[in-house]
Amino acid sequence: MHNNRETLDIRAVSKLSGLPSSTLRYYEEKGLIKSCGRRGITRIFKATVVEQLSLISLGRYAGFSLNEIGEMFASNGNPSIDREQLLNRADDLDKNIRRLEAMRDGLRHVAHCPEDNQLECPNFQNLIKKASKLQHQEDRKAKRR
Secondary structure, three states, X not given: OOOOOOEEEHHHHHHHHOOOHHHHHHHHHOOOOOOOEEEOOEEEEEOOHHHHHHHHHHHHHOOOOHHHHHOOEOOOOOEOOOXXXXXXXXHHHHHHHHHHHXXXXXXXXXXXXXXXXXXXXXXXXXXXXXXXXXXXXXXXXXXXX
């Protein structure tokens, strides 16, 4: 018999985590979380699963795939995070921030451009070329994955 203070049924986990039960079942199927038993047909989880789900949400928010997040947990469910992987992701975020800032600045320039036709604006032409080049690079990376 499970001690009710140490375990939660799937409905309680869903309520505490804000995740639908279907997501919890999917995460269990993917091996990200583990139920510790059943009460009838209802899955039962250790209460610590809520903290684990918070870490999964943080990983998703940071852009990690579910497979990458799964690799960040030891078999006992405790975090086993590769610090180098975190630094690489932080570097990727820095690149995206710089790219988005450049795009924002370019769009603002075009919005206030004194040219009657923005297509004649040299800065707009540069923005188009840069965006096209970056998009081709991203497309090539996506094909390699």
